Amino acid sequence: MNNSGQTRSNIRPGLMVDIVLKQDQRSGALTRGVVQQILTNSPNHPHGIKVRLQSGAVGRVKHIVSGE
Template identity: 55%
Template sequence: MEKKTLPGSIRKNIQIDSEVTIVQKHHQQSGELTEGFVKKILTSSPTHPHGIKVMLDTGEVGRVKEVFVED
């Protein structure tokens, strides 16, 4: 089963337990991605140009670049 992705800049694409890739603040220059599952959504606005800020179940915080959805 192939996974599709949705943009991480739209809040309605992201739910608790969504599988996502994020860029943590200290990795913004390198663009290094961290994959995980959303524990908490930290951005309250419906969109954000750099990605919705979330906390992963591991405690890491960053802006969502992609949201994985099962096809």
């Protein structure tokens, strides 16, 4: 599994991740932050699991930066 951002079980609150915001999907610009809440209910998603960061930003996880 090369893109861990597509698997819900790899993501949990407190992880540092890079997400793509809805308005940045065309440019692919990444936003880094700490996961506050997981919004995707399915165990996998081809475009990345949707999360809310502690900053309030909502987007799909592209990379997991670090764990605990």
